[in-house]
Amino acid sequence: MTQGKKIFEVPLYAYKRAPDQDAAQPVHRPVVVVGAGPVGLTAAIDLALQDVPVVVLDDNDKVSFGSRAICFAKRPLEIFDRLGAVGPMVEKGVTWNTGKVFFKTRKVYEFNLLPEAGHKHPAFINLQQYYLEKYLVDRLRALEAEGRPIELRGRNRVEAVGSHEDHVHLEISTPEGPYELTCDWLIACDGANSPIRRMIGEDFVGRVFEDNFLIADVVMEADFPTERWFWFDPPFNPGQSALLHKQPDNVWRIDLQLGWDIDREREKRPENVIPRLKAMLGEDAKFELEWVSIYTFQCRRMERFRHGRVIFAGDSAHQVSPFGARGANSGVQDTDNLVWKLKLVIDGLAPERLLDSYDWERVYAADENILNSTRSTEFITPKSETSRLFRDAVLDLAASHEFARPLVNSGRLSTPSVYDDSPLNGPDAEGLPARTRPGAPACDAPTAKGWLLERLGNRFCLLGIGVEVPDTLDVDGVRAEGITLGADEAPELRARYLGDAARAVYLIRPDQHVAARWTGFDEKAAQAAILRATAKG
Amino acid sequence: MAKLNTRPNIQDPDGFYSELLMLHDGLGKAESDRVNARLILLLANHIGDRQILTEAMQEALKAATEGA
Structure with a gap:
């Protein structure tokens, strides 16, 4: 019975035997994408639109469990538009532009992302990751039906990768046993815990933030406005922070900072989550938990995103804290940067070193995202007495002094990087904007x-x-x-x-x-x- | 070239110093720290010039290490 089930509980791309599994010799593919999350699906759709044959392998067969990424910025929406996938996203998504910041019990700051006139897409929409993935899979299926060279294989798990001078060799397991593939290029979009990254023996170093956040998506009829509300040190979560943000279908994202020394399994249980939410939403609030998770985070990246014929994109290459919505948004921009370069290289119209500019430009972008996200994290979760002292001083002053408001940092929301000094840049002309x-x-x-x-x-x-x-x-x-x-x-x-x-x-x-x-x-x-x-x- | 003015620049040094101390009269350590933090932010914004702020921070740190 699927009635009443959430979209992320039903297989969306169930396992189906592929002819490649019955071939006597490993079949050769131009491009294989590992991971059918937002980044992998975006890469595959982009490749198929340029008639580059692509196979997507995912060890699962469903869209992302729970909501996860929720804020999608204008630039990724423009990319999804280029790929013909944006329509249902903007239609379903919640458009917002006001953010409010509270310190203890009072509002200290309000910002407006008031979209400038003359853009097709809004500054931000909120949309559950599972819807975004669903719409991307729909787009992929439509391209497949048009005869574009694209395949999505559920429950195909990559078990081993052999990276060679002129090809990549893959061992894949399925419910019906293993098979092998070779490809010219492998794009690893397999997430922060990337098995591919581990298989090629690469490090993922960076900074761990010692903090836990309870993330809960609740379904409730509430008359809170469509705004991003962020609290520092609220009475319902003393000494910590909190976030409330609206998603479609009356789903609300709630994020509560819990601190470092907690029992994570215990805190995740509904009998402990519900009282925390009631303290925030009111004793009489009627809500239903859709998804609860506890997360910690790190800010880190691989040293290089291109390793010969294996190329990393999205969380597999870089990871940031969630403040600022710089994860999925930057991953989509990775593949936007990569795919046209790969197409030219595959067609023999550009040298392989064009792909090194992917590394240059997206490492630059990752560093910018990590810098912004690290700064937000330092503000939101001060780790020393002095850093808390200055943070609280900023918040104290912000209510009555305009100058302190730009110092309030509850997340600097994702904007695209400008590749100044990129090796691909040509001349600029003086006097232009x-x-x-x-x-x-x-x-x-x-x-x-x-x-x-x-x-x-x-x-x-x-x-x-x-x-x-x-x-x-x-x-x-x-x-x-x-x-x-x-x-x-x-x-x-x-x-x-x-x-x-x-x-x-x-x-x-x-x-x-x-x-x-x-x-x-x-x-x-x-x-x-x-x-x-x-x-x- | 240093832009931070480290020559005497306060017209009434004794009066200023005494006012600075009086500001903290009757405050506990925690409240005093909060006042200082707010004061630093207010003054920093008034100065505004990032280069001068960087130099001032470096001078303050240097005095701390030299004094140690």
């Missing part, structure tokens, strides 16, 4: 024919604003498609791409990051920038 400089993600804006980002992506684009660019520009097998826009199509377009300049030409990568820009079109310069952005310059 800083936010769209080389390395930055292209900023969305309305155009006469729809959203700008809908017109970019999946390929190199040469964007002429107030200056005509050719329909196509080829160099050494790589093509950029020209898009010519008027300088006055929309004030947002002008503000974000021209500033005070009359015209500009942008080279935009397939992952919608700016590669180079000029204040006029010069064919030779544009070709040189394409060569540079594909590691050939």
